[in-house]
Amino acid sequence: xxxxxxxxxxxxxxxxxxxxxxxxxxxxxxxxxxxxxxxxxxxxxxxxxxxxxxxxxxxxxxxxxxxxxxxxxxxx
Numbered sequence: 001x002x003x004x005x006x007x008x009x010x011x012x013x014x015x016x017x018x019x020x021x022x023x024x025x026x027x028x029x030x031x032x033x034x035x036x037x038x039x040x041x042x043x044x045x046x047x048x049x050x051x052x053x054x055x056x057x058x059x060x061x062x063x064x065x066x067x068x069x070x071x072x073x074x075x076x
Contacts, residue, residue, distance in 0.1 A: 016033070020055050032056045038050045
């Protein structure tokens with residue numbers, strides 16, 4: 001049997017929200033995250049699972065530089 005990893009989905013979600021400064025906003029209103037999950041069976045005894053989270057909320061703050069993800073110019 002191959003390696004198996006598990007994560008606590010609530011703790012992971014809270015960590016992601018906190019990292020992008022969305023935790024307080026999420027307590028007051030809806031936020032937007034995109035999640036993808038893929039788990040193909042490669043052979044009869046071998047498969048893999050891929051999981052990804054994309055931060056798409058307009059209120060998200062980039063943790064490295066403190067800037068918002070969205071740049072807007074007047075009229076755009």
